[in-house]
Amino acid sequence: xxxxxxxxxxxxxxxxxxxxxxxxxxxxxxxxxxxxxxxxxxxxxxxxxxxxxxxxxxxxxxxxxxxxxxxxxxxxxxxxxxxxxxxxxxxxxxxxxxxxxxxxxxxxxxxxxxxxxxxxxxxxxxxxxxxxxxxxxxxxxxxxxxxxxxxxxxxxxxxxxxxxxxxxxxxxxxxxxxxxxxxxxxxxxxxxxxxxxxxxxxxxxxxxxxxxxxxxxxxxxxxxxxxxxxxxxxxxxxxxxxxxxxxxxxxxxxxxxxxxxxxxxxxxxxxxxxxxxxxxxxxxxxxxxxxxxxxxxxxxxxxxxxxxxxxxxxxxxxxxxxxxxxxxxx
Numbered sequence: 001x002x003x004x005x006x007x008x009x010x011x012x013x014x015x016x017x018x019x020x021x022x023x024x025x026x027x028x029x030x031x032x033x034x035x036x037x038x039x040x041x042x043x044x045x046x047x048x049x050x051x052x053x054x055x056x057x058x059x060x061x062x063x064x065x066x067x068x069x070x071x072x073x074x075x076x077x078x079x080x081x082x083x084x085x086x087x088x089x090x091x092x093x094x095x096x097x098x099x100x101x102x103x104x105x106x107x108x109x110x111x112x113x114x115x116x117x118x119x120x121x122x123x124x125x126x127x128x129x130x131x132x133x134x135x136x137x138x139x140x141x142x143x144x145x146x147x148x149x150x151x152x153x154x155x156x157x158x159x160x161x162x163x164x165x166x167x168x169x170x171x172x173x174x175x176x177x178x179x180x181x182x183x184x185x186x187x188x189x190x191x192x193x194x195x196x197x198x199x200x201x202x203x204x205x206x207x208x209x210x211x212x213x214x215x216x217x218x219x220x221x222x223x224x225x226x227x228x229x230x231x232x233x234x235x236x237x238x239x240x241x242x243x244x245x246x247x248x249x250x251x252x253x254x255x256x257x258x259x260x261x262x263x264x265x266x267x268x269x270x271x272x273x274x275x276x277x278x279x280x281x282x283x284x285x286x287x288x289x290x291x292x293x294x295x296x297x298x299x300x301x302x303x304x305x306x307x308x309x310x311x312x313x314x315x316x317x318x319x320x321x322x323x324x325x326x327x328x329x330x
Contacts, residue, residue: 009157009158010078010080010151010154010156010157010158011078011080011154013148013151013152013158014078014080014081014082014083014151014152014153014154015083017083017152017153019083019084021152022082022083022084022152022153023084023088025084025100025148025149025152025153026084026089026096026097026100026101026153027096027100028145028146028149029100029112029146029149029150029153030096030099030100031116031142031145031146032111032112032113032115032116032146032149032150033099033112034059034063034111034115035099037059037115037119038056038059041055041056041059042056042288045288045289045292046291046292046301047301048301049292049293049301050186051126051127053186053189053235053289054122054126054175054179054185054186054189055119055122055126056231057175057186057189057190057192057193057228057231058118058119058122058171058172058175058189058193059115059118059119060190060193060196060197060224060227060228060231061171061175061189061192061193061196061197061228062114062115062118062168062171063111063115063220063221063224064193064196064197064199064200064221064224064225064228065167065171065196065199065200066109066111066114066115066167067111067200067219067220067221067224068196068199068200068203068221069108069109069167070105070106070108070109070111071106071200071203071204072203073106073108074106075106075107075108075160076106076107077103077104077107077155077156078107078154078155078156078157080154081154082101082153082154082155083152083153083154086098100149100153100155101153101154101155102155103155107155107156107157107160108157108159108160108163109160109163109164109167110147110150110156110160110161110163110164111164112146112149112150112164113143113146113147113150113156113160113161113164113165113168114164114165114167114168114171115168116142116143116146116147116164116168117143117164117165117167117168117169117172118168118171118172118175120138120139120140120142120143121139121168121169121172122172122175123135123139124136124138124139125176143165143168147161147162147164147165148161150164174192175189175192178192184235184236184239186235187232187235187236187239190228190231190232190235191228191232193224193228193231193232194225194228194229194232196228197221197224197225197228198225200221200224200225201219201221201222201225204219204221219274222274222277222278222281223277223278223281224281225278225281226277226278226279226280226281226282226285227281227282227284227285228285229278229282230281230282230283230284230285230286230289231285231286231289233282233286234285234286234287234289234290235289235290237290238289238290238293238294242290242293242294245294247296247297250294250295250296250297251296253294254291254294254295254296254299257287257288257290257291257294258287258291260283260284260287261283261284261287261288261291263283264280264281264283264284264287265284
């Protein structure tokens with residue numbers, strides 16, 4: 001698909017990218033990678049659990065949709081060398097250089113651009129950093145940098161980046177629509193992520209056949225599905241029982257959850273069975289989702305000290321933002 005549409009344009013962008021700009025694009029492009037975004041959101045969740053929990057669900061859902069679409073097309077990557085070699089970077093950076101410039105999966109859409117669009121949109125809607133217009137401009141600039149980095153490094157065609165933006169906006173609209181019409185917005189987004197992951201696993205096999213375990217072996221979508229389900233179950237249980245945990249039980253439960261998360265994470269790397277991988281990822285995600293709410297008070301985030309309850313997220317919606325996009329009634 002992409003290879004027949006924009007090979008010349010892609011090569012022209014790579015050739016027009018100055019060496020110094022390319023030097024910066026290699027690390028910058030990882031700001032749109034789940035390898036950076038997921039750990040960053042995980043850390044942010046322990047500071048602002050109510051705010052960040054739906055973002056984690058949205059990222060899991062995005063990954064599943066993106067991976068499912070990639071499995072349905074055979075778009076090849078541009079056959080063009082990156083504008084910079086690995087020599088300027090330290091040897092310890094070699095993995096990140098390869099990850100930024102040598103990708104073998106199908107080309108459409110750009111996952112980095114899609115997740116950058118989703119996350120930038122959520123930050124613009126859900127936070128109060130500056131004005132809404134400033135957040136919108138900042139988010140659009142961030143997406144533009146990620147989009148340029150993918151094309152400029154020769155790993156995507158322009159249509160892949162455009163497709164990532166459009167799909168990101170579309171998925172963001174679905175997330176906002178679902179969460180603003182649900183009694184429990186976090187559970188709703190995690191449920192949406194689980195549905196998206198189940199769909200992405202299904203389309204791995206012929207669409208007329210249910211997915212078999214051997215057909216999804218080695219797929220990261222099993223991690224996305226297990227994680228979404230585990231997070232959903234954990235969030236629902238946390239809503240029911242977290243406020244009843246006394247201080248003594250809190251310390252014991254915190255140690256158990258940390259141990260479960262570490263054991264599940266360490267075990268994931270050596271697992272080949274898709275079913276076991278789902279279970280381990282569910283255990284890891286569930287433990288991490290519950291942990292901030294049961295920590296002893298001196299370690300617990302301020303939001304979690306207030307109890308689970310309803311989200312205290314403030315969404316600033318200027319009159320010019322379409323109601324259909326924001327998902328609220330006026």
